[in-house]
Amino acid sequence: MVGLWFSLVLVIGSLVGGLHASAGDADPIYRACVGECEKTGHVGDITIPHCLIWHSDQMKNSSWYMQEPLYLQWKQLNCGSDCCYHCMLQRENERQELGLAPIKYHGKWPFKRIYVFQEPASAAFSALNLVMHFNGWLSFFILVNYKLPLRPQSKRTYYEYTGLWHIYGFLAMNAWLWSALFHTRDFELIEKFDYSSAVALLGFSLILSLLRAFDIKDEATRVMYAAPILAFVTTHILYLNFYELDFGWNMKVCTVMGVAQLLSWAIWAGRTPQPHRLKIWAIVLGGAVAMLLETYDFAPWGGYLDAHALWHATTIPLTCLWWSFAKADAEHRTAVLVKKAK
Numbered sequence: 001m002v003g004l005w006f007s008l009v010l011v012i013g014s015l016v017g018g019l020h021a022s023a024g025d026a027d028p029i030y031r032a033c034v035g036e037c038e039k040t041g042h043v044g045d046i047t048i049p050h051c052l053i054w055h056s057d058q059m060k061n062s063s064w065y066m067q068e069p070l071y072l073q074w075k076q077l078n079c080g081s082d083c084c085y086h087c088m089l090q091r092e093n094e095r096q097e098l099g100l101a102p103i104k105y106h107g108k109w110p111f112k113r114i115y116v117f118q119e120p121a122s123a124a125f126s127a128l129n130l131v132m133h134f135n136g137w138l139s140f141f142i143l144v145n146y147k148l149p150l151r152p153q154s155k156r157t158y159y160e161y162t163g164l165w166h167i168y169g170f171l172a173m174n175a176w177l178w179s180a181l182f183h184t185r186d187f188e189l190i191e192k193f194d195y196s197s198a199v200a201l202l203g204f205s206l207i208l209s210l211l212r213a214f215d216i217k218d219e220a221t222r223v224m225y226a227a228p229i230l231a232f233v234t235t236h237i238l239y240l241n242f243y244e245l246d247f248g249w250n251m252k253v254c255t256v257m258g259v260a261q262l263l264s265w266a267i268w269a270g271r272t273p274q275p276h277r278l279k280i281w282a283i284v285l286g287g288a289v290a291m292l293l294e295t296y297d298f299a300p301w302g303g304y305l306d307a308h309a310l311w312h313a314t315t316i317p318l319t320c321l322w323w324s325f326a327k328a329d330a331e332h333r334t335a336v337l338v339k340k341a342k
C-alpha cells in the first residue's frame, strides 16, 4: 500500500515534472531569449560560461579534454539548461512587473536554484526519503537477523517475507536516489532513470502486497504470481525507454498497478486480526491526505516550496510508519511460528 503511495508520488512526480511544453516555454519572448543566449552566452548582464566555449578561438588551442565529445556534450547540456533558467527568471521578473502570475516552463514552476539544485526543496525531501528508507531497512535487517530467533537448522529467519522486504528496500532507495537527482537537474537521461525506477518500485510493491495479503509462502506459487508481473513491468520499462515515451499509457499502467495493491492491502487489513494492521490504515489515510496536496498544484512559495515538494515531505513520516509495519509484521509472524515449532 505504502509502496503504492510512494511509487505513485514518484511516478506522477516524474510525469508532472517532465520536460514538456507549458505556457512559459510557448512564450515567444522567452524562446527568443533562449535562442539568443545559446548563440551568444549572454542573458542581460549574465554570462553563461558553458555556452562561451562554442564561440571562442581558445577551443582550437585548448587541452585535449576540452575537445572530447563527452565533455562537449556535457557543456552543451549545461549551456541549454542555464540559458532556460536565466531566461525564465528574466521573463518572470518582467511578468511580475506587469502584475502577471507565475506560469510553468517545460512542465515546471519557475523555481529558484540553490547552487546546482534546480528544485532544492524537492531534492532535499527526496534525499530525506532515501535516508528514512535506509534507516528503516537497516533496523528491519538488524531485527530479523540479530534480535529475532533464527530457524535452528537452516539459520534462516522465521519470517517468510524477509527477502521480499530486502528487495523492496533496495528498489525504494534506488527510486528516491533518482528522484533526488532528477530534482537537482532534469536532464533527459536522469528523467528516464527516475521514472523507470519508480515504475519498478511500483511493480515490485504490487508483488509484495499480493504475496503478503494472500499469505503466499510456497516458492512455486510465488513464482506464478511474480513472473507475469515482472515480465510485464520489464517490458513496460523497455517500451517507455526505447520505443515510445507514452505518458498517458504509463499513467494508466501505474494506476492499475496502484489500485490492485490498494485492494490487496485492504483485503489483508480487513480480514487479519493482527494489531499492526492499524498501521496500514493509518498509512492509507496519510497517503490520501498527501495525495490531496498534489491536486492543489500551486506556484512555489518564495520560489522554493511548491505542492510537489510538500508531497515529498509527507512521505517521510509515512516511510517510518511503513518500515515499522514491516518490523511489527516480522515480529508477529516469528512469534506465531516459534510457538508452532515448540
Ligand SMILES: [Zn+2]
Binding pocket: 009, 010, 013, 014, 017, 122, 179, 183, 308, 312
Ligand atoms: Zn518529485
